[in-house]
Amino acid sequence: MSSWDSGFRGKLGQGMSHTPSFGGAVSFFRTPFRANLSNVDLAVTGVPLDIATTNRSGARLGPRAIRNASLSLAWERPWPWKQDPFAALHVADYGDCELTSENLLNISHIESHIASIVNAGVAALILGGDHFISYPSLRAHAAVHGPISLIHFDAHTDTWPSNSGDVNHGTMFYHAAQEGIINPASSTQIGIRTTNDDTLGFHILSAADVHQTSGKHIANLILERAKDSPVYITVDIDCLDPAFAPGTGTPVPGGLSTFQILSIIRELIGINLVGMDIVEVAPAYDHAEITALAAAQIAIELLCLYAESRQSATHT
Numbered sequence: 513m514s515s516w517d518s519g520f521r522g523k524l525g526q527g528m529s530h531t532p533s534f535g536g537a538v539s540f541f542r543t544p545f546r547a548n549l550s551n552v553d554l555a556v557t558g559v560p561l562d563i564a565t566t567n568r569s570g571a572r573l574g575p576r577a578i579r580n581a582s583l584s585l586a587w588e589r590p591w592p593w594k595q596d597p598f599a600a601l602h603v604a605d606y607g608d609c610e611l612t613s614e615n616l617l618n619i620s621h622i623e624s625h626i627a628s629i630v631n632a633g634v635a636a637l638i639l640g641g642d643h644f645i646s647y648p649s650l651r652a653h654a655a656v657h658g659p660i661s662l663i664h665f666d667a668h669t670d671t672w673p674s675n676s677g678d679v680n681h682g683t684m685f686y687h688a689a690q691e692g693i694i695n696p697a698s699s700t701q702i703g704i705r706t707t708n709d710d711t712l713g714f715h716i717l718s719a720a721d722v723h724q725t726s727g728k729h730i731a732n733l734i735l736e737r738a739k740d741s742p743v744y745i746t747v748d749i750d751c752l753d754p755a756f757a758p759g760t761g762t763p764v765p766g767g768l769s770t771f772q773i774l775s776i777i778r779e780l781i782g783i784n785l786v787g788m789d790i791v792e793v794a795p796a797y798d799h800a801e802i803t804a805l806a807a808a809q810i811a812i813e814l815l816c817l818y819a820e821s822r823q824s825a826t827h828t
Contacts, residue, residue: 518542524551524602533583539605540579540639541586541812546604549628553601554635554818556811558608559622562794564644564681568761570794574804575608575639577759577795578811581804585812592778593816600819623648630656630787635818637811640791642761643670646746647684653787654693657742660786661698662688662714663734665751665773667764669701669708669716681792686712698741700734702776703751703768719751719767727775734776738783745788745814747773749807757806759798770806777813781820788814 518529519537522544529542539545540556549555558575565571589596597603609625626649629636638649643666654660662685664670674683688694689712696713705719715737722730750760753767793807 519545519605524604525599527596527599528588529586531586533586538576538579538583541582541598543598543603543605546606549604549606549632549634551602552604552632552634554603554637554815555606555629556603556637556639557606557625557629558639559611559625559641559645560608561611561622561640561645562642562761564642565761566680566682568794568797570796571640571642571761571792573795574641574791574793574807577793577798577801577804578639578790578807579605581801582808582812585805585808590812590816593813593820595816595819595823597812597815597819600823601815603815619648619651623651627652627655636787637815638787638789639811640789640793643681643746643748643791644684645791646789647688649787649789650688650693650744653742653744657786659692659695659741660744661738661741662694662700663738663743663745663780664699664701664714665703665746665768666701666748667703667719667750667767668706668748668762669704669711669714670748671708671710671712671714673710689713694744695741698738700737702730702734703773705764705766722768722772722776727772728779730776731779734780735783740784742786743783744786747788747790747810747814748792749790749803750792752806757803759794759796759803760792761794761797762792770809773810774813777810777817780817783817783821785818785821788818790814
């Protein structure tokens with residue numbers, strides 16, 4: 513009984529929990545739920561918002577779908593990483609940002625939720641939700657770390673100009689750049705395959721660029737640009753080709769394979785990673801959990817990257 517409910521009864525730092533995926537509490541990779549962040553290194557939290565979508569809605573169910581898909585992957589150390597991130601780190605599932613009719617459009621409400629993690633000295637892995645949630649998350653992170661270098665996997669640049677009051681999942685990085693929250697000169701966007709002539713100074717690595725070279729080469733270009741600056745990784749699941757991620761609101765053919773994005777992430781060890789999110793999983797359009805599984809795998813590999821990079825920084 514207790515092994516199935518490790519979300520309620522599990523211990524921080526216990527490592528991967530090898531239990532059947534069909535029962536028990538649905539926490540992220542069976543990590544223990546915590547409302548208190550003392551003794552926690554990294555908190556996983558969901559932001560079930562999709563009112564900023566411009567095509568198909570449904571990403572509000574993304575955090576739940578990613579958690580559920582993660583259960584079938586939570587049985588051994590992720591290959592090919594050297595350590596179990598749940599043994600190397602104290603990782604907790606912090607639940608979801610509570611969104612009600614009163615605060616649904618309140619950017620500061622989401623920012624405050626994420627700030628409650630970051631201000632406690634805890635790293636955050638955020639599950640979306642539509643991509644707009646990255647904006648309040650970046651505001652919370654920049655308040656602690658200063659201007660952020662953004663590593664952005666997406667089919668779209670999300671830097672289209674808009675009025676400051678707009679809530680739109682295609683404009684948030686325009687606002688973030690204008691406010692100085694992120695530094696385009698040290699940032700890279702990967703997988704882009706839609707037209708936006710004004711790059712705002714971001715380095716663009718299109719999907720075609722990724723297809724024509726190796727993950728290691730792409731990672732080296734990212735690392736050269738970011739250097740030692742604080743880095744936030746954001747993954748819009750539509751960076752993947754619809755063959756690998758059909759369950760998303762704005763799919764674009766010609767994207768990355770799951771292997772390609774994972775091969776890039778695995779080569780980013782040593783980066784100064786301070787925060788991360790994965791967004792735009794819309795399970796209503798998914799098939800056989802293909803998209804949710806891809807998102808859960810990307811999420812756990814981001815956790816592995818954080819653990820390895822933190823260990824690398826400690827030993828230098």
